[in-house]
Amino acid sequence: MSPPLQALLWDVDGTLAETERDGHRRAFNRAFADAGIPLHWDRELYGELLQVTGGRERITAGLTQLRGEVPAADEVEALQRAKQQHYAALVEAGELSLRPGVAEMITAAAGAGLRQAIVTTSGRPAVEALARRCLGDLAEAFELWVCGDDVQRKKPDPEGYRQALERLDLPAAAAVAIEDSGNGLQAAVGAGLTCVITLSHYGRRELLATFPLATAVVEGLGADGRVARGPACGGGGVTLSYLQQLQAGAF
DSSP: OOOOOEEEEEETTTBOOHHHHIIIIIHHHHHHHHHHHHOOOHHHHHHHHHHHHHHHHHHHHHHHHHHSOOOHHHHHHHHHHHHHHHHHHHHHOOOOOOOOHHHHHHHHHHHTEEEEEEEOSOHHHHHHHHIIIIGGGGGGEEEEEOOOOOGGTTTTTTTTHHHHHHTTTGGGGGGEEEOOHHHHHHHHTTTTTEEEOOTTTGGGGOOGGTTTOEEEEEESSSSTTTEEEEEOOHHHHHHHHHHHHHHHHHO
């Protein structure tokens, strides 16, 4: 039997908020424009680029495709710093907000005494900006963050999740990961975690069939959430109780 659910491990981009489409993409484009680089990622193209995880890696891929050669590391670093500044400005301007049901789930988990952590490929400055402006007091519910800066191998590698479990001193069987993408799912499952996919704007582009390892695929969290694939939630919505039942294999 599985131990009782003791922790929720949260992805950030696309899971806590629609940061990829409305935040990171726009920040990259502003950084390119500032540098006079003829590169602009529209919504469609950026969805394809999400297969490359990490900001520096995405910049490198974009410039390599544009020029036919790998850019210098210092140029990539300069663009990444500019992008982070633009992203923080977008967040501070109120351009981003938590996805429906996220605050409800964080609050319910905290009230139930569950531990919570962030596991993301994003850099710490981006997470700090989002936490300050969007999470507010809810940020106190997160015991630790594992950011892209903290690992050698980003998602789909499970290193970030394994690090989080080690720092929490918990077995994978005692936690649930909440993700929105195939890369995140691979990382979570690779660490031995039960994983729930909450479909984001770009996550919806990946057919439900590409999420066979997810314990459930849902359309949002909280009372208004809906199960798209997986065991039905008897009480309606996608609640903490539902996650506890998934983790326990009660269905």
